[in-house]
Amino acid sequence: MLRIECPCCGPRDHDEFRYGGDASVTRPAYDDPDFEAWYRYVFVRENPAGLHREYWQHVVGCRQWLVVERDTRSHTIASIRFARETRA
Numbered sequence: 387m388l389r390i391e392c393p394c395c396g397p398r399d400h401d402e403f404r405y406g407g408d409a410s411v412t413r414p415a416y417d418d419p420d421f422e423a424w425y426r427y428v429f430v431r432e433n434p435a436g437l438h439r440e441y442w443q444h445v446v447g448c449r450q451w452l453v454v455e456r457d458t459r460s461h462t463i464a465s466i467r468f469a470r471e472t473r474a
């Protein structure tokens with residue numbers, strides 16, 4: 387069982403969260419005509435053995451979106467931040 391420490395609610399089981407995908411992927415500009423950039427954004431993902439940045443939403447709690455940095459080999463969580471704080 388993965389335990390995620392929500393900054394609002396404290397430590398909770400991962401069943402309370404919804405996985406939201408790879409947080410390291412950057413969306414192209416809406417009017418970017420580069421087909422290859424859109425293809426990579428929609429379909430191409432890394433499958434790292436190690437630290438991975440992921441979006442998780444606390445759907446059963448505060449409903450906040452989080453960026454969780456998790457080691458995919460051990461499920462150890464290195465950091466958790468609000469997603470709104472990570473956007474440029």
Ligand SMILES: [Zn+2]
Nearest residue numbers: 392395447448
């Ligand atoms: Zn929460």
